[in-house]
Amino acid sequence: MWNCKYCIFNSEKRGEILKHYRLKHGGHTKIVPFPCPHQDCLCTFKSISNLQVHLSKIHAKEHSEHASKVPPLVFKCQHCEFSEPCTETDFLRHLRSRHLRANENIHCPYRGCTFQTRVYATFNSHKSKTHSENDRRMLKPEIISGNSEGNDNDEIEPVSLDEVEIEDSEDQLNEESSDFVIQLEHNLAGIFLKMQSILHIPASSVQNIIQELTEIHKLSFPLVLKSVSTVLSKHYPDVDDSLVTEVVNAVSESNVFSRCCDTGGCLSTIKKRNSFVLNEFPVVMPVEYMLPGGEKPYVYVPIQPALQAMLNKTDILDKALTVQECVSNGYTSYRDGYYFKENSLLNGDEFKIALGLYIDDFEVANPLGTSRGKHKMCAVYWVLANIAAKYRSTLHSIQLALLCNTSTVKVYGYKTIMQPLLRDLVHLEQTGLYIDQLGATVKGTVLYVSADNLGAHSLAGFFESFTVERFCRFCMASRNETQHTEVGTGNFEPRTVDMHNRHIEEVKQDPSLSKLYGVKGSCPLTDALQHFHAVTGYPPDILHDLFEGVVPVELCLCLSDMIEKKYFSLDSVNHAIKTFGYTFSDKTNQPQPIPKGFASKGSIGGNGHENWTLLRLLPLIVGDNVPEGESSWEILMLLKDIVELAVASKHTDESIHDLGCKIAEHRELLQSTFPDFRLKPKHHFMEHYPQLIKAFGPLSDVWTLRFEGKHKFFKKVIRESQNFKNVPLTLAVKHQRMMAYYLDSSSFFRPSVEMEKVKTAMVASFPGHVQQQFHQIAPQLNTVLVASSLMVEGIKYSADMVISAGSCSGLPEFQQISQIVAVNSEILFVCKKMSAWYTEHLRSYELCSSHFSTLCVVKVSELNEVSPLSGYIVKGRMLVTPKRFIFC
Known part of the structure; x- marks a missing residue:
């Protein structure tokens, strides 16, 4: 089967x-x-x-x-002495080649059918239309009998014609044919939807393509007529032209594209295609809201039907329920943070919907000059936090809630703009949402809101300016105190729910207290929802704090100092950055050369991906030019350690303590080396990370990196459409049509494991100890599948990548992938064992192998860290530098 x-x-x-x-x-x-x-x-x-x-x-x-394994059956021909054990296909082949080719008259071999013919093509046509499903049980009992061993399961008892419901059979065939046509129409509509929403082809262009193809189909009618006439003439020398025309017309009319796209067809116009999508695809259309005074409208995508459309897909619901049942040690997801455990609605055995929101402003057109900001949009996205982070990080897992002009938000405020969203969230929290797949009503609420610091403070009601005295949303530290005191000392009073509520009430009575408390007003989400609060609902953002904040600033500071000390020049650094041999994923995120005026700007600039790659690979690029003990270099290496721990996908109490120690050591060295340097607010936010990991779980689960990628879709839509009449509605409609395409697909997510370019290899070709491990999985195995590359949960592995599995003396062990092998359903890496030792100065591992290195077998489940690494040859040494802290 x-x-x-x-x-x-x-x-x-x-x-x-x-x-x-x-x-x-x-x-x-x-x-x-x-x-x-x-x-x-x-x-x-x-x-x-x-x-x-x-x-x-x-x-x-x-x-x-x-x-x-299918028992052989004996087929007896009614027209000759043929009687042999064979398959139904072989028997039909006999009828065609032995009798129809000789122009002999034959009777249809299927039960209840009186059709007979002597024409080869006519028999094939009858077979395909009336008996399309090959099923030996439908053959006449006098034609087929059981096998020689007398298998009762395959013997067919004679059945009288009275027992065969001919009309019901015909109705069933007609029903199946109708279902087939409906499915083909749906597939064709899906192709057009894909052209518009995924490939970003304008609707007018799609219409033009359809019209051209329809016209070509009509023009090909004489060619089809000639071909059919030629074929029929071979069997019917005196065939009538009207019959040929009738056959060709029937063929043309059965063409789904022609029937649907020709004049009057269900997909022939833009309006009809849009109507078809609305009726046949799971599309949730946005609702446009007008504001008083005729201001620019904004759009809202109703969150309740969108949630139902997602949770009624089996694969999404299964993944959400799987996370519900996970039990972990340490901190591996938001469920391990104490903010989740303190949430009386979400924390429990029953399934509850946990939502993660994201808010940000972005330019859709990137204009210059006076047009700058004209089409700047404010977007609110949401994700279903119940599914694991590796699944909700896919861009089509991120849903759109609100879209409006930033200028509209500034005039009316978040509370007015978010009113329809807040209404639905209150209903979800208090009443719940009925999920068909569960047959139950499920409640839920907002778990967290991801945003950059400006967006978080703006929505949460804190001061948006970070030059105010109380700029931190996590504690009551003042600006001057943050320059002299580290968060880890415990001298700063943390903000609490009760404290914040008291501050809000006092500020309402006396607005002058706002600067004292660092609070401007209340958070609309906190006011509306019972199980969300501004103090516990806004996690830090690693992307903006580190990769677009602390990292570019400190790279500027330390590189300027080392250039001044003549360890290297700016030109030599840029030349090394340009010529470095980036491999695998580092090619995509390779850093750009450092601009010449970077020192005066106080930052090297660049985006988060590039700065992360530069900091990680800097030891391999210029590390050998810097003497050991250089304080500026040590500042960057401590920052590299902090980044590896901050982005880790899991944590233990020991790793959190280690992160706190690294942050304290980094701060002390930074201030002693550069006494005139004033710490940025983001340095202070970074010092809260150890405690915030315990509150929110791994911070890489709630950062804004993937949400930022969602903006690209809207920028591409506006670039292709060039429609600025009603930008929010244009973008929202295109997005929801795109989501309908994904929700209509077979599976919302890609397969967990994907292998391509596969070939077979003999087990005997592997070393003996490798063969033994193969045979432990499949004892009688003779061949295995070998793939050139492998995707596991969106992470790509290929030959020559370095992975880490196992440990020795407290340090991780490394292996270099030689081959990727599938033994039944088990993925195995056949690897070269590498000797490794840690180089403190470069914060990297030096690996060594020889031609006589033994091969080992590593399972995916045995990896210390799922992200593969690149091994770089630097001055004759192979070095690897981790992306995340490696737990072993």
């Missing part, structure tokens, strides 16, 4: 699975690739043709063995 890996469809025939993939899942290969139907095979493919090649090369033997 072959089973579809995306739905409940199954069939005894592999060909039916391929047909099912084409029809049901073929329109979504950009999202969901075609998986191999063999249950133990993890390979995926971008097209059916690639899958078929894989099946013929890799699984030909398994297919023949599968077919051989």
Whole structure:
């Protein structure tokens, strides 16, 4: 039995699975690739043709063995002495080649059918239309009998014609044919939707393409007529021209594209296609709201139907429920933070909806001069926090809630703009949302709001200027105190819920107290919701605090000092940055040269990805030029340590304590080396990280990095459409149509494991100890699948990457991937063992291997850190520098 890996469809025939993939899942290969139907095979493919090649090369033997398990049946021909054990296909081939080719009259071999013909093509047409499903049980009992061993399960008892409901059979066939046509129409509409919402082709261009293709189809009618006439003339020398025309017309009318896209078809115009999408796809359209005074409108995408559309997809709900059942040691998700545990609504055994919001302003057109800010938008996104961070980080998992001009927010404020969102959130918290898949009403609330510091303070009611005396939303520290006292000393009183509520009430009575408390007003979310508060709901943002804050500032400060000390020049640094041999993911995020005027600006600039890569690879780029003990260099290396710990996807009490010690050491060295340097507010925010990890869980789960990537979709839409008449509505409609396409797909997420460019290898070709580990999984295994690359939960692995598994003397062990092997459904890395030792000056590991290094086998589950590393050769040494802290 072959089973579809995306739905409940199954069939005894592999060909039916391929047909099912084409029809049901073929329109979504950009999202969901075609998986191999063999249950133990993890390979995926971008097209059916690639899958078929894989099946013929890799699984030909398994297919023949599968077919051989079907007991042979004896077929008896009614027109000759043929009587042999064979398959239904072989028997039909006999009828065609032995009798129809000889122009002999034959009777249809299927039950209840009186059709007869002597024409080869007519028989094929009848077979495909009336008996499209190959099923030996539907053959006449006088034609087929059980196997020689007398398998009772395959013997077919004679059935009288009275027992066969011919009309019901015809109705069923008509119903199946109708369903097939409906599915094809849906697939065709999905292609047009993909062209507009995913490929960003304007609707007018799609209409033009449809019209041109329809016209070409009409112009090809004479060619089809000639071809059909030629074929029929071979069998009917005196065939009537009217019959040929009728056949061609029937063929043309059965063409789904022609029927749907020709004049009057259900997909023939832009309006009809939009109507079809609204009726047949799970689209949640935005609602436009007008403000008093005729100001620019804003749009809101109702969160309740959007949540229902998501949670009624089985794969999304399954992942949400899986997280609900996870129990971990340490801090691996928000569920381990004490803010979640203190939330009386969310913390419990019952499934509750936890939402993560994000708010930010962005330019859709990046204009210059006087037009700057004209089309600056304020966006509110949300994610279903119940699913694991690795799944909700995909851009189509991030949903749109609100979109409006930033100028509108400044005039009317967040409370007015967010009113429809707040109304739905209150309903979710107090009444709940009915989920069909669960058959129950589920309550939920907002767990956190991710934002940069400006956005967080603006929405939460704190001062947006960081030059005020009380600028921190986490504690009551003053500006001057932060320059002399570190957060870890415990001298700063943390903000609490009761304290903040008291401050809000006092500020309402006496607005002059706002500067004393650092509070301007209340948070709209806090006012509306019972289980969300401004003090506990706004986590820090690593992206803006570190990668676009502390890191570029300190790189500027320390590099200027080392250039002044002539360890290297700016030109030599930039030359090294340009010529460094970046590999794998570092190629995408490679840093840009440092601008010449960086010292006067006080920052090297650059985006977060580039600054992260530069700080991580700087030891390999220029580290050998700096003498050991240089304080400026040590500041950067301590900052590198802090970054690795801050972005870690899991934490223990020991790693949190280590982070606090690193931050304190870094601060002390920074102030002693540069006594005139004033710490930035983001330095102070960074000092709160150890305590905030205990409150929110890993900070990389709640940062804004992936949300920032969502802006690219809207920028691309406005660039392609060039429609500025009603920007919020234009962007929101296009986004919701895009989400309808993804929600309509077979699976909302890509497969957990994807393998491509797979070939077979003999187990005997591997060393003996590697063979033994293969045989522990599959004792009778003779061949394995070897892939050139592998994707596991969105992380790519390929040969020559360095991974870490195991430990020795408290340090992680490293291996270099030689081959990626699949043994049944188990992924194994066949690796070279590497000797490793830590180089303190470069904060990197030096690896060493030899031609005689033994191979080892590593499972994905055994990795210390899932992110693979790049091994760089620097002056004859192989060095690797971690992205995140490696727990071992």
